[in-house]
Amino acid sequence: MSSLPPGELAAFLAVSQHGGFRAASRMLGQTPSALSHAVAGLERRLKVKLFHRSTRNVSLTEPGRRLLQRLMPALSEIGLAVEELHEQSTSLSGLIRINCDANAAEQVLMPLLTRFMKLQPTMRFEIRSEGRLVDIAEGGYDCGVRAAELVPDEMVAIAIGPDQQHIVVASPAYLDGAPAIKIPSDLSLHQCVQLRMASGSIYRWEFQRRGEDVVVTTPGNLVVDQSRLLLAAALDGIGLAYVTRWMAADALANGKLQQVLDDWTPPYPGLCLYYPRHRHFGSGMRAFLNFLKAEGSLRAAP
Structure with a gap:
């Protein structure tokens, strides 16, 4: 089968997601008639009926429902790709607050942090270095840095340094x-x-x-x-x-x-940056975490 016109697929998706031709036309800035022609063209190419149409209602047929289910993962991937491209093409901003042992900050965190800030100069960081362990969520911190053995089990941890001794x-x-x-x-x-x-x-x-x-x-x-x-x-x-x-x-x-x-006195697992498992982060924090993971991969490479 020859490739399907993107306009016809876009019309099908819009009508499916908005429940009708009029609602979809308002979202896409096209007339209901234009969308109807596009969907009809897609149905002819596929040789199936995608919608049940009446004067009061528009609903998916079983083939239409299956097509929508197959298209949704691809749309999600496209959306993520566009979001990542947007983040890479624009300057990141925001404040990241980190709770950290003073020696860990000096030995491992600061060299990583300064490299990241040179890549993203509009990002802001605040480091609170102290000896006591704190609840980073309760303290208003985005993440913490401690020895691997001290990271709470419910946290996500990223190794950021060599073994300690x-x-x-x-x-x-x-x-x-x-x-x-x-x-x-x-x-x-x-x-x-x-x-x-x-x-x-x-x-x-x-x-x-x-x-x-x-x-x-x-x-x-x-x-x-x-x-x-x-x-x-x-x-x-x-x-x-x-x-x-x-x-x-x-x-x-x-x-x-x-x-x-x-x-x-043998070596033991080193430092980790850790954060709450279910916390939603903005683009700046996600970029910082991705940077740390990439740095870890580089250190692990032979």
Whole structure:
């Protein structure tokens, strides 16, 4: 069969969706007579009757109903294609509010965010960095960034960074002459810089080796509430610190810090951006999520 004229298909769809020739004519800006001729032409080409017509009513025949059902998915795809084209050809705008741990913002979120903002300079972002976990929906945030293990089950999560690793470090000066550290329980003989969490509790150091999980309450005379202060104390020789490898990378590379208990601190799944599963987003947020997914695909490529 030769291709069907788009005008005849458009007339059929309009009459189907608006329930009659007069209503469809008002939507398309054509006369009822013109639409009637177009539908009749389509019926001749298909050799079927598509509508039951009367002076009071117009309704689909069974072949007409089947044709409409087959056309609707294609129309939906066309609509999405047009919407995506429109979004790509116009500047995106809007505000996206993100709740994020401060270290996660510095390590992973900000580099992604700045790249996206260069592509979409009219988009606006507000980042609230804090240690405590919050209900992002209740707090008025569009999304949050946390370690994968902390993302609530009901949220949609997108991995946005590499695996993380917490390690134990100290300065060479502190380790010189100090008791040997072979297993986590040896930490009881050392000064360990403590981190107070936003909840008020002291963070306990976590270790794992060959399926064995160990959580240690460490001793220490210094308590801080920021990870950067842990690193500073270790660099000054105050004691051992439990920090991310990312944070300690430069100091390890230049020899200012040394790692201990290497085989007890394996990597674990990294950071995720997460958002409520059923929330409706505007074009700006959808574009940002698509950007993050594309960045993740690039990182995963060999």
